[in-house]
Amino acid sequence: MSFERPSLQELITRVQSDAESRLGKKAMRWTLVPVLSRVIAGVSHSLHGLIAFTIRQIFSSTAEGAYLERRASEYGIYRKQAASAVGSVTFSGDGHVPAGTQLQSGDDMIYLTTTDIDEDKVAKIRAAKPGAAGNADAGMELTLVSPIAGIMSTAVAGELTGGADAEDDESLRERLLQRQKNPPKAGTKADYVAWALSVAGVTRAWCYPQELGQGHVTVRFMTDGMTENGIPNETMVKRVTEYIESMMPVTCILHVEAPIPKPLDVTIDLLPDDIAVKAKIESAIESVVMSESKPGGPILRTSLDRAISGVNEVLSYRIISPIDDVGTTTGEIYVPGTVSWV
The missing domain is CATH 1.10.286 (GTP Cyclohydrolase I; Chain A, domain 1)
Incomplete structure (x- = not known):
């Protein structure tokens, strides 16, 4: 009892x-x-x-905070710490910018140069504070915190990627439960998935043994919420590759790849023709695509039906397209596309 x-x-x-x-x-x-x-x-x-x-x-299924961390540590699993965004910045002028120089963005984020300025006026930078907030698209203007002789105070950053927040309890719990259900066996499919998920920012991962031949192992993963449509960038691919290589058997040939995004476009005939209802349907379809998609896998028509019918305000609907289950080829993964209305 x-x-x-x-x-x-x-x-x-x-x-x-x-x-x-x-x-x-x-x-x-x-x-x-x-x-x-x-x-x-x-x-x-x-x-x-x-x-x-x-x-x-x-119990692992209900433990929280430091107690969950302690249970996970007994299996060699530790909370993924926040990671800093990295990238590059281009300066203007003839002065010298040393490593350790501070720059500030319009939203008060601080970035540090990690290398001296090179002959092309470019330096590597990283966010001073770890977390996803440090990520930014290319073209963001950064301002020198302290003036440097011969260098303009404003510089332009390239794409800043790789920033990730510290792992929350639910993500850590999921990895712990997966480890308890799938004990390590020196390089099984479950091991490669677990190794990929151990990298900060990785939310989903899959392993495909011998996809490229005997002795080859292919790993694909997603970074949902950190990159566009969750498709990993080069920084994340490098991080995952380096980590798995430090854990895997030396006899395997590893290939870590970002899935190829394939937008799933849906056309719906809906009643009532209401903007709020349409927004709920779009959100429901996006959730289904994000939860059920995997490289080389399908999205079922019944899943789309379930998503739309789950919106209480819907009186009647008809999915015009796709007319059946839709599949992908090797390496492709469905991502949310455009929802059209007729």
Whole structure:
């Protein structure tokens, strides 16, 4: 029988009833029994709370925070720490910019040069504070925090990528449960998936043994929420490659690739013709595509039906296209496309 924490009122009633049974009579309101019953019940309620909390920390499926980290560490799994965005910046002028120079963006993010300026006036940079907030598209203007003789105060950054937030409890728990269900076996499919998921920013991963021949292992992964449509960039591919190479058997030939995005366009005849309802349907379809897509795998027509019919405001609908299940070729993965209405 599972443990159920009694409410404070239940404990007060229990303690007072126990006291009255020993007194052999009902306690009057002006006696000490009701007062002491509330005091004792308050202490007991706190202890019951501690018991309930402790029970949650015993199991991987309910542990949280530092307790979840401790359980995961017993299997050699650790919370993925935040990673800093990296890229390059181009300066103007004839001065020298040393490594360690600080630059600031319009939203007050600080970046540091990690190399001296080269002959092309370019230097490598990284975000001073780890996290996804440091990522940015190419063309962002950065301003020198301290002036440098001969260098214009404004510089232009290239694409800044690779920034990732620290792993949350649910992601860590999912990796821990996967490890418990799939113990390491010196290089199985599950091992390669687990190694890829251990890299900060990686949200989904797949392994394809011998796809390119005997002894070859292909790993594909996604970085949902960090890059456009979750398709990994070169920085992330390099990070995952380096990590897996440090863990994998030396006899294998590793190929880490970003899946090729294939937009899934959907055309729907909908009733009612309402903007808010359409927005909910688009969000539902996007969720289905993100949860069910995998490299070389299909998106089922029934999944699209389930997504649309799950929107309560829909009175009637008809999917014009696709007319059936849709598939992908090797390496391709479906990403959310355009939803059209007729």
